[in-house]
Amino acid sequence: MNSIKYYLYYFESKFIGYPFVIRVTLFLIVILVLIYLGSMVRILFIAKKRNQFENRKKQIKEEYETKLNQVLFSEKNLSSQEIEKQLNINSDPIKEWGKSYISKLILSLINQDMKLNVRNYKQTLKVFELHAYWEDQLRNKNVKDEGTALRILDDMSEDASSNAISNKTGSQNDNLRKHAKSIFMKFDSNDAFKFLEDDFDKDFNSLDEVRIHDALKDKSKSRTLPPLIRWVNTAKNEFFKSFLIQEIGYFKQIDCAEKLIEIFKEPLSNNLVKSQIAKTLGVMDYKAAIPHLIEGYESNTQEVQESVIHAMGSLRGQDALAFLEKIYHETHNKETLIKVLQNIYLVDESKIVFNKLKSTSTTDFEKSIFDYIDQGFSVR
Amino acid sequence: MEGVALVYQYLIFFYSFLMTVIYISLAILGYINIVRNKRKYTEKEEEDLKMLPEIAPGISVVAPAFNEEVIIIENVRSLLNLDYPNFEVVIVNDGSKDKTLELLIEEFELIEIPFPYIQKVICQPVKKIFRSTNEKFKRLTIVDKENGGTKADAMNAGINVAKYDYFINTDVDCLLARDTLTKCILPVLDSKRRVIAVGATMRMVNNCEVKDGVITRVRPPKAFIPTFQETEYLRSYLLAKMGWSMFNLIPNVSGGFGLFYKPVTIDAGGYDPLSHAEDMDMTLRMVANMRDNKQKYRIVQIPDTCCWTEGPPNIKVLQRQRSRWGRGLLQIFVVHRKLLFNRKYGRMGFWVMPYALVFEFMAPIIEFFGLLFMIFLLFTNQVNFNTFWLMLFFVYLLGVTISLVAISFDILTKKHYNSYREYIRLVIFSSLEAVIYHPLIVIFSLNGYIQFLTRKDFSWGAMTRQGFKQSESETEILTATVNKK
Numbered sequence: 001m002n003s004i005k006y007y008l009y010y011f012e013s014k015f016i017g018y019p020f021v022i023r024v025t026l027f028l029i030v031i032l033v034l035i036y037l038g039s040m041v042r043i044l045f046i047a048k049k050r051n052q053f054e055n056r057k058k059q060i061k062e063e064y065e066t067k068l069n070q071v072l073f074s075e076k077n078l079s080s081q082e083i084e085k086q087l088n089i090n091s092d093p094i095k096e097w098g099k100s101y102i103s104k105l106i107l108s109l110i111n112q113d114m115k116l117n118v119r120n121y122k123q124t125l126k127v128f129e130l131h132a133y134w135e136d137q138l139r140n141k142n143v144k145d146e147g148t149a150l151r152i153l154d155d156m157s158e159d160a161s162s163n164a165i166s167n168k169t170g171s172q173n174d175n176l177r178k179h180a181k182s183i184f185m186k187f188d189s190n191d192a193f194k195f196l197e198d199d200f201d202k203d204f205n206s207l208d209e210v211r212i213h214d215a216l217k218d219k220s221k222s223r224t225l226p227p228l229i230r231w232v233n234t235a236k237n238e239f240f241k242s243f244l245i246q247e248i249g250y251f252k253q254i255d256c257a258e259k260l261i262e263i264f265k266e267p268l269s270n271n272l273v274k275s276q277i278a279k280t281l282g283v284m285d286y287k288a289a290i291p292h293l294i295e296g297y298e299s300n301t302q303e304v305q306e307s308v309i310h311a312m313g314s315l316r317g318q319d320a321l322a323f324l325e326k327i328y329h330e331t332h333n334k335e336t337l338i339k340v341l342q343n344i345y346l347v348d349e350s351k352i353v354f355n356k357l358k359s360t361s362t363t364d365f366e367k368s369i370f371d372y373i374d375q376g377f378s379v380r
Numbered sequence: 381m382e383g384v385a386l387v388y389q390y391l392i393f394f395y396s397f398l399m400t401v402i403y404i405s406l407a408i409l410g411y412i413n414i415v416r417n418k419r420k421y422t423e424k425e426e427e428d429l430k431m432l433p434e435i436a437p438g439i440s441v442v443a444p445a446f447n448e449e450v451i452i453i454e455n456v457r458s459l460l461n462l463d464y465p466n467f468e469v470v471i472v473n474d475g476s477k478d479k480t481l482e483l484l485i486e487e488f489e490l491i492e493i494p495f496p497y498i499q500k501v502i503c504q505p506v507k508k509i510f511r512s513t514n515e516k517f518k519r520l521t522i523v524d525k526e527n528g529g530t531k532a533d534a535m536n537a538g539i540n541v542a543k544y545d546y547f548i549n550t551d552v553d554c555l556l557a558r559d560t561l562t563k564c565i566l567p568v569l570d571s572k573r574r575v576i577a578v579g580a581t582m583r584m585v586n587n588c589e590v591k592d593g594v595i596t597r598v599r600p601p602k603a604f605i606p607t608f609q610e611t612e613y614l615r616s617y618l619l620a621k622m623g624w625s626m627f628n629l630i631p632n633v634s635g636g637f638g639l640f641y642k643p644v645t646i647d648a649g650g651y652d653p654l655s656h657a658e659d660m661d662m663t664l665r666m667v668a669n670m671r672d673n674k675q676k677y678r679i680v681q682i683p684d685t686c687c688w689t690e691g692p693p694n695i696k697v698l699q700r701q702r703s704r705w706g707r708g709l710l711q712i713f714v715v716h717r718k719l720l721f722n723r724k725y726g727r728m729g730f731w732v733m734p735y736a737l738v739f740e741f742m743a744p745i746i747e748f749f750g751l752l753f754m755i756f757l758l759f760t761n762q763v764n765f766n767t768f769w770l771m772l773f774f775v776y777l778l779g780v781t782i783s784l785v786a787i788s789f790d791i792l793t794k795k796h797y798n799s800y801r802e803y804i805r806l807v808i809f810s811s812l813e814a815v816i817y818h819p820l821i822v823i824f825s826l827n828g829y830i831q832f833l834t835r836k837d838f839s840w841g842a843m844t845r846q847g848f849k850q851s852e853s854e855t856e857i858l859t860a861t862v863n864k865k
Contacts, residue, residue, distance in 0.1 A: 021393055022767065025774050028400050032774075035404070036781045039788040046791050047800050144419055151424045175420050175570075206437075206569035207425075213435050214428055250434065334498045371494035377511060 060101040068109055068124070077119045083127050099133040100148075106130075107155050125156060135164035143173050150176070154183045157218075162188035169195070174203045182211035186218050193226060196244070199237040209243045216247060229256035232263070242276040249280030257286040265292060274300065275307040282311030290319050297327070306339055313343030313380060321347045328357060338369050342380045345373050385753075385762070392750055393771075399739060400778055406623030407785050413622045414683045414789055420570065421682075426562040429569075433465030437568070438544035439561050439639070441467060444534030445552040446474040446527070453487050455552050458593025460519060464561035468519045470542050471552070474534040475504075475527025484522055489514045495541070501650025503536035504528040531635065532651035532658035539642060539650060547645075549659075550637050553690050555585055555595055560686040564639040567680040576666050577679045578639040579630065581617040583796075584610045585688035595688060598796040600805050605698050606691030607809045608817035611783050614806075618683055618789040619782060624732070625681035631732045633679065635659030637687035644669060644677075655715070656832070657708025664716050667728045683793040699824045706828020709741050744825040776814050783810030 015023060067087050071078060084090055094102060106124065110116050125131060134156075137149035146168060153165065165187065168180035181195040195201070200208060216225060228244045228251070235241040248256045263269055264277045281289040293308045300308070309327070312320040324344045331337050341357070348354045358370040372378050429436050441459050445452055452471075459469045473481045484490060490510040497506055503525065510522040525537045535549060546565070550556065557563075560580070568575040586606040589597035601607045624630045633640070635658055648665040655661040663679070670677040692698040713720070713733075720737065722729040757763045787806050790796070797803060 025770055029774050032777045032781045036784055039784045043788050043791055147419055205572050210429055210432060210435055338496055365496055368494045369496040372496050377493045
């Protein structure tokens with residue numbers, strides 16, 4: 001100990017004796033050496049963890065894959081005791097770390113193109129106590145583990161406790177919080193849509209749209225969704241409002257159409273919202289919207305106008321065709337011109353108007369549009 | 381004179397000190413960003429997006445081709461096999477003199493179509509546009525145009541034809557990973573601000589096994605030059621750009637691969653055919669456009685390797701590449717000088733451009749004059765050799781450490797090579813880089829600056845195509861020398 005102290009004092013006195021530049025250089029060299037050694041150690045650590053992961057994965061797969069296939073895709077409904085016996089759980093209980101690997105193995109197996117026995121699948125999850133394990137991981141206070149737990153619970157899709165998930169809906173971590181909210185929507189049977197109040201989240205973005213859309217699709221399989229117009233009315237975030245309107249169209253909530261028309265006609269409505277309303281009314285094939293869409297066309301922005309044109313192509317009818325023909329002659333924007341003609345072609349079943357316009361086209365550009373559409377190369 | 385020498389030495393030391401602090405900071409920020417990225421975007425998010433084509437944004441993959449008959453078919457097949465629900469592939473045949481177009485027409489059953497072409501950004505005239513009669517290749521569009529002399533011109537034609545709001549800018553000699561589009565679009569979706577560009581890691585395809593346009597085995601390159609370049613790319617993407625990305629300070633999304641938001645690209649005027657660094661030029665103009673219009677934006681870097689490109693196989697090709705990059709970099713500072721230290725352009729003008737000027741553009745000049753100064757000190761017996769060796773070790777250690785950190789980040793992101801021994805090859809080469817590779821980079825960069833200043837007629841130079849090494853069951857290796865103009 002004394003000799004270590006001696007050398008430390010020696011190096012310290014040597015160090016203090018050097019010029020400032022040399023001291024700074026030596027300090028930086030020490031930092032770099034530490035970083036270099038730290039990186040080496042990190043690489044070795046990552047390699048070790050990965051090897052351990054692969055070995056454990058292989059071990060679990062070898063032990064359980066065949067047995068799980070037999071259980072999950074069995075035509076016969078098995079009881080939990082039968083599954084335990086078949087998987088040999090009582091005599092060789094699985095370790096805690098194994099539950100993570102088993103979960104991923106089961107999820108990979110159920111994605112195969114074979115008929116899953118859902119009852120056996122649910123029983124298998126119970127037998128391994130996987131829901132309890134992952135709900136426990138949610139209380140881990142480690143963002144990485146919590147994120148993994150949410151994803152696994154989402155993929156498992158069965159009987160996840162919305163209570164366990166709702167604890168994460170107030171997380172400080174944006175990604176975790178929003179992910180938890182979308183999964184809560186999927187699993188909660190009491191108040192699943194509560195997060196659609198207050199614009200879903202202060203950090204709402206397009207990735208949340210994907211997650212909410214997935215949750216709504218899942219929810220709609222068991223029961224009809226409530227009218228989403230309710231949350232359109234209360235939404236303050238225009239992007240969220242526009243997204244909900246898009247979902248109204250996707251789920252064909254025709255009852256919301258009149259309210260959407262009201263919003264469309266409001267002078268202070270946001271252009272993004274109006275544009276989406278036009279598209280949604282077209283998707284829902286709500287023909288009563290045609291006069292309202294035509295009425296405000298001139299005073300709207302190009303974005304809204306193009307959505308109206310697109311909607312006409314879906315709504316069809318003589319009024320839509322007449323309107324499209326009229327704006328064909330008034331449009332100067334080349335891209336809009338292409339869209340108008342694409343929709344005329346869709347609406348004009350007899351192709352009389354289309355061919356009439358084609359015969360009177362004067363520029364090479366216009367002729368190319370007609371040929372492009374007529375020969376079937378155009379996709380709206 | 382002594383005073384001048386002393387001041388110069390202190391300046392050089394201060395420069396190295398700053399560079400060390402900056403790189404260590406970037407490494408820390410880069411690490412945080414990589415870990416954050418890995419936690420947020422997993423296979424589940426990618427699968428969810430692929431399962432919802434009704435909500436996944438469309439992406440156009442635009443790739444110019446000039447005299448690429450050796451690899452065009454394999455590359456296009458590879459692009460058509462990307463795993464994403466809504467995308468198209470637009471190949472721009474930039475006046476090829478070989479059989480590029482003929483091969484495409486035959487292989488993909490193409491016919492000329494009447495296309496209402498709108499020139500949103502300027503480029504050389506488009507002659508014909510082709511689509512396939514085969515439903516299998518319905519995503520493919522070929523644009524045949526007059527040669528514009530540069531990739532930028534060809535890209536502009538591709539942008540004019542692309543139908544989606546997002547497009548990938550890539551080269552025909554690049555192979556994209558199948559999950560490239562999902563990986564690139566996720567950070568775009570996961571942002572409240574408009575993401576105008578996304579960059580990703582590129583690495584060398586040299587010595588990788590490729591079958592039917594898909595990389596089946598990733599290996600570090602065998603040849604010296606591409607091996608050095610592999611580590612250089614890892615430093616640039618995983619360390620520097622991932623670090624800069626934390627504060628929305630990425631100066632450049634690589635021309636070899638990047639995702640861009642088309643409306644902003646068009647508003648900014650598209651790619652500049654006169655630029656020798658059209659990628660950095662485009663990035664800066666997009667940023668300037670957003671700032672001029674007072675719109676918030678983000679440029680994102682993802683750590684995943686999405687693109688494999690053919691590295692220069694020998695010193696001659698490396699010289700052409702680096703001289704062009706040198707010309708391009710100097711041109712950037714001439715053309716975009718209004719951004720320098722200009723608060724109006726926010727962090728890009730006040731921090732990133734000055735950083736690029738001092739630590740990237742000036743670096744070869746400082747190193748060259750430093751070497752001359754060193755020789756002068758040697759001849760005048762003014763060298764304190766203890767200090768000299770200490771400083772040399774410090775600078776060498778900086779390079780080697782940063783390279784090792786970048787390699788560790790690569791392993792953290794994903795283990796691309798089958799064996800960790802292959803990573804040791806990169807580590808060993810990084811220890812030789814300062815002696816073998818880096819001096820060449822300095823010389824060729826300076827050559828590029830001189831070329832730009834003396835305004836010689838430039839050509840892109842020849843790229844010797846090796847073709848892709850086939851997997852073991854296929855033994856044919858194609859070699860052709862193609863002149864790019």
